[in-house]
Amino acid sequence: MTTPTPAPRVPLFRRIRRAWAEAPALLQVLAVSALYLGFLTALDLGSQTEGASAPALRIVIAMAFGVIAIGSRVLRARRRPAEPRWVDLSEAVEDGELPSGADAPTWIAALERRRAEIRQEAWVVPVGLVLIVGLVLLDGGRRDPALAALVLLAVFVTWGTSLLVSRRRRRDGVDALLIPLQERSRRDEASRAAWPPPATSPGGGIPPTAV
Template identity: 35%
Template structure:
């Protein structure tokens, strides 16, 4: 991830004229990529610890996407996980459009003020607007699915579905 960030920022910065091609820009991209990679590694490790590991986080994600609990899912284990996912979806329902709406305004500003008329800012504007629209739609879908899963747990707290807990 850090490699992609470093190479991506290097290519973008050189292509839009923020940096010139040279050793200092290469070193800055490498250092930036390493720092980004380290921060993201810490973030992912924290997320995995909070979700009882990678397989459980993936199992919860799959359950929310499919709307089905895995076989043997217990209410004691799943209710806190689903509640946490519900809080995240409710937060992103308004924070996603706000964040990417502000990014869209920044992209418009850069399109207007950047004399070189680089297509990068136009593409960024389209991406930011698409994400600002996608977040509330996806959050509503996730919230409906989570509520359905919580109802399944309330109706039958012993088990549901067909896949083993923590696995595929």
């Protein structure tokens, strides 16, 4: 009797990513808002002139940021309910194959959008890093920057740099799935275009069978 083959172990990062993707939208908004609130608070740790309303203002700004960041993704997903989720798309690119039963047209559209997003990172990420570094340095010019702000700055710079370094690899992974799907779609369209149109009788109906 042969023992069943154990299922492959899912990497921790993929388990965390899928748990985040499947978490309720409200929880995601709270998590993103908390992270952004921490960044805003770290920038103001060294301030000696902070008013009593500053913490409340930071909370409002952080909540608005979380709602916009997560809400935009939720709205995009609801406008395209048939398309794969971003987490399914990422896992398919990493695995180098589509899940069973995948609908080719919807995956082509999703992969094309993912490729466009990766191309935009070439200028979006550097601009974002410049803005964040400039904000911290500008704030540090008025006073000594807090250690927490420097730590968060290092995290953001590391994350942005990793996106830029892995951009070509991620784009090639998308192309490895997208290009065969596009070629297959073009072959199918050419094959359908080569089919002769159905014959019809002069009256518009199906012609009688020849004897």
